[in-house]
Amino acid sequence: MIKKHICFVVMALLGLGGCQTYSTNQTHFIMITKSLGTKQCxxxxxDDxxxxxxxxxxxxxxxVFAAEISTDQMSHIALCGADDGKIAIFKIxxxxxxxxxxxxxxxxIADE
Structure with a gap:
């Protein structure tokens, strides 16, 4: 009876072990930014x-895996023709x- 239980436990563990996947080809993503060069007014x-x-x-x-518009979180003078601080963020x-x-x-940078 005990041998049956041990055999069952061993089979269950082997079965569960087959469910795990290990990838040696992990992809790491990085976020990059660039000013959009847009101006106030x-x-x-x-978006373009x-x-x-x-x-x-x-x-x-x-x-590119993701793209969005954000701001550089800097203070900008309110003046037509001045930089509006919009940046593009891309996930690559x-x-x-x-x-x-x-x-x-x-x-x-993490806090941007």
């Missing part, structure tokens, strides 16, 4: 600028960071 659409920057990254064979693979930096992107 201008007719330039920030975001799509343009995303397109440029993809043309450089950098896959870690191995693409050097290429993105060569295109003028910066790593996103």
């Amino acid at each position: 201008s007719g330039v659409n920030a 600028q975001l799509h343009q920057l995303k397109h440029e990254l993809e043309q450089a064979n950098i896959k 693979r870690q191995e693409s960071v050097i290429s993105a930096e060569n295109m003028g992107y910066k790593l996103k």
Whole structure:
């Protein structure tokens, strides 16, 4: 009877062990930023600028997994023609960071 229980426990543990997956090919993602270059009172659409920057990254064979508009969290003078502080944030693979930096992107700091 005890041998049956031990056999059952061993079979259950072996079965559960097969459910775990181990990936040696883990992908690490990094957030990068770049100013949208938009100005206060201008007719330039920030969404259009975001799509343009995303397109440029993809043309450089950098896959973009997420894209959003945020601000640089700096104070900006309220004046037509002054920078509005809008930035693009992109989620890319870690191995693409050097290429993105060569295109003028910066790593996103955690509190941005």
